[in-house]
Amino acid sequence: MSSETTPTSKPVKTTGLHVGEPAPGVQKVDPILIADGVKRTFGGLTAVDVDHVEIPRGAITALIGPNGAGKTTFFNLLTGFDKPDEGKWEFDGRSLAHVPAYRVARMGLIRTFQLTKALGLLTVMDNMKLGAKGQSGENLFRSILPFIWRKQEEEIDAKAIELLGRFKLDAKKEDYAASLSGGQRKLLEMARALMSDPTLVMLDEPMAGVNPALTQSLLDHILDLKSQGMTVLFVEHDMHMVRHIADWVIVMAEGKIVAEGDPHNVMQDQAVIDAYLGAHHDTDLGATDTDHVEAMKELIDDEQ
Structure with missing residues (x-):
């Protein structure tokens, strides 16, 4: 028997949602969505160039970054509303490459839009x-046989009414959707x-254009999604909201992932500060960008 000892492998550091130190592309303990080498260009502009990113299951993840960072384009690629030039990505172990948006939705990955649809x-x-x-009545043959789909239709109606009640929209159920406010x-x-x-x-900017009176309601509903066992990934510019509800934060700038971590640490990351502040040196700031920069400054001051 050899006197040599087998070297003991160094234990992997696991902290909550991730394995190892927080960094762009850090491995997650239980990822539900994984993207590798996803790239999308428009002419000479590279809108998205993500080497590797994993979204942790059962958590609320915020995708943040300055205007033009590529966040919504990345959403569109992941959900089948746009096609990348290259790369691969998978949801719950199943590849989403070349899968159309409606099939992605059927697989259990649902999205909302900044401009509501x-x-x-x-x-x-x-x-x-x-x-x-999975509505039986959508099938041409079954649609002419009410006894096949009527019970399911009643169940769908009951579920819709229950959800509308939860979202305080039950009184509006017979109104046209066009009559609703933005919120x-x-x-x-x-x-x-x-x-x-x-x-x-x-969720793509769920708070955009929402009356402040409805903001807290939306926040509560997002938190409720997590309590019901769903995973949430949302794009948002409101840094106070991000710090309030996000378990994990991913930062994009110029199409790339530049930082990841918990909200407390990400707000102090130099790459994040540069993305929000340094990107605006010697340029004219629009009102929206100015608000984002000031919000980041306030959060940095609060953390310190």
């Missing part, structure tokens, strides 16, 4: 019913997304 000439109730998947449309889009019992909900 409610069908204005349909009622709120009809919008909700469109979100249910109410955001609520409707989120409620409709839940009709399909998603595993991962992706």
Whole structure:
């Protein structure tokens, strides 16, 4: 028997959602979404160039970054609304490459949009019913046999009414979606997304254009998604909101992932400060960009 000893491997540091030190592309303990080498260009402009990123399961992850960072484009690529030039990505172990948006949704990955996509000439109730998947009545043959789909239709109606009640929209169920306020449309889009019992909900700037009176309601609903066992990935510019509800933060700048970590540490990361502050040196700031920079300054001051 040899006197040589087998070297003991160094234990892997695991902290909460991730393995090892927080850094762009850090390995997650239980990732639900993984993207590798995803790149999208428009002419000579590289909008997205993500080497590797993993989204932790069962957590609320915020995707932040200055205007033009590529966040919404990345959302579009992951959900089948746009096609990358190269790369691969998978959801819950299944490849999403070349999978159209409607099939991605059927797999359990649902998204909302910065500009809501409610069908204005349909009622709120009809919008909700469109979100249910696997409806027997959508089949041409089965549609002429009411006894096949009627029970399912009743169950869908009951589920829609329950969700509308939860989102305080039940009184609006017979109103046309076009009559809703911007904030109410955001609520409707989120409620409709839940009709399909998603595993991962992706929210593109859920607070954009929302009346402050509805902001807390939306925040509560996002937190409620997590409590129901769903994973949430959202794009947001409101840094105070991010710090309040996010478990993990991913920062994009110029199409790349430049930082990852918990909200407390990310707000002090030099790469994040540079992305929000340094990117604006010697340039004219628009009102929105100025607000983002000031919010980041306030958060940095608070953390210190």
